[in-house]
Amino acid sequence: MAAWLMLAKDGSKRIGEGYDDSPATHYSWDDTVPNHATVRVGDVIALWDATELLGLSVIESVTLGQATKKTPYCLKCGKADVAERKKKLPRFVCWNSDCKHESGQAGWKDKDVVTYRSRHEAGWIPARGTLMAPELRALCVKPKSQNSLRELRWRDFQQALAHGSVPVPLRIIDTAHQTIQGGHGTATIRVRKGQPAFRKQLLATFGETCAFTGPAPVQALEAAHLYSYAANGKHHKGGGLLLRRDLHRLFDLGLIAVDPRTNTLLLHDDLKPFPDYAKLQGVPLAVSVTDDHLKWLTRHWIMHYPNAAQATVHPQGGPAQPTIVN
Known part of the structure; x- marks a missing residue:
């Protein structure tokens, strides 16, 4: 089973992305994000806010679309690896290891992108605080990755959840995965609020x-x-x-x-x-x-x-x- 750690904190995403994530129901990204096309229906999605795990589920569907968004670029090297600082000045810094330019401004350009939007509310399990950022990073296939979408070592992630200080029952995840993949079998019972x-x-x-x-x-x-x-x-x-x-x-x-x-x-x-x-x-x-x-x-x-x-x-x-x- 493939599993992905996905960042769901607006302030921690690269500037200009403008996603409208709602952790318990849907998550959005586009084709400028590494691993954008690798995520599949039936994969586990684990959402965090750069500090702690928020919850996890199984992806029921992925909807593709098109959009135009403004993307920043470095005024020195011209590459798009630009981050906006919250407190420290200058405001913008280039992530390109060969540049690292700091500036009070960034360049902006329009870019046509393919958008992705997952739905995952049927299997959602709230798990805020059960795993913290250092643990989550260590459970990634590439622990030092800075990507918004990072592949998790599912078996190790599963063990960490099951045997942590606040164990998270994962039967719903397993059953939802089986149901989504095969369309048969005993189905997962879920809560749907707000109707x-x-x-x-x-x-x-x-x-x-x-x-x-x-x-x-x-x-x-x-x-x-x-x-x-x-x-x-x-x-x-x-x-x-x-x-x-x-x-x-x-x-x-x-x-x-x-x-x-x-x-x-x-x-x-x-x-x-x-x-x-x-x-x-x-x-x-x-x-x-x-x-x-x-x-x-x-x-x-x-x-x-x-x-x-x-x-x-x-x-x-x-x-x-x-x-x-x-």
Whole structure:
């Protein structure tokens, strides 16, 4: 699996690029960036801000376009390796090792570029601060690289995340990669926020009620899509529930699931030392769900608890085997 460390901090990118990155959903670059055409759908994208890791995901799509942008160049050597300083003067410095010219001004010219824009929200895992800049640089194929797009040693990066001070569960990454590459298999359950109409619909259906714990302030409730990357962002019938924000995140990581044999909550062992969460083990859902809800909840359960999923599922009063719908 290929993996890329991508800089997502406006102030750290070369001047004139003007990208509109949103780490949890999309990332933009163009053909002036080294490795610009090497990134592929299905690759892991890890975003950092030059200080710490922000999160990671799997690239779902890459959209190509065209644009004209103003690019700076060195007034002495004419090359485009110019950086803008934040504090130190002169304001501009040439990165060309044979030049290193410093000046209060830079030259500017229009350049036609091919643009790239990734989408990666389906597999997004926030991971701010789990790895810091020195660790991230050391995990690159070329640790001394200054490029905005740097190839990571995926296996080493994976180990660093799994065994750090705050371990990051990577099952979602693995499953999303398999789903994107092959289009089949048990799908990744993801959270999609901000859909006002979808949230309004859920509030009308369930009221101000967290599906796991019961009545809650509306400000604490998030609309959670229960379906997978394969759903491609469409609102499927029975594809959402309202969840309290913290439970939403834990569900998304598979630390809380719904056992479709009993419609009760199933907690990962990692949560059991915490009394406020441990008491949720075995608690019935706080809302009535349909067969469509159970279909999506079953997918989530099978992905995160495959051993339990070998048992007979009891979705609606009678025995049945779990059905995976691709």
